[in-house]
Amino acid sequence: MSATFLTHFNSVSDPRIARCKKHNLMDILLLAISAVMSGSEGCEDIENFCHIKLD
Numbered sequence: 001m002s003a004t005f006l007t008h009f010n011s012v013s014d015p016r017i018a019r020c021k022k023h024n025l026m027d028i029l030l031l032a033i034s035a036v037m038s039g040s041e042g043c044e045d046i047e048n049f050c051h052i053k054l055d
Contacts, residue, residue: 005030 014025035049
């Protein structure tokens with residue numbers, strides 16, 4: 001991840017319960033923003049984008 005992305009989003013707090021965290025919040029934010037910028041228009045599109053990019 002670029003330092004610029006981390007600088008802007010590092011102050012976002014993670015409200016999730018620690019034992020339930022499967023993925024890092026910064027990874028989720030980066031993938032979600034990338035998906036929307038790539039044309040994803042909903043949760044399912046974002047999920048599909050993330051599955052493709054994580055592989």
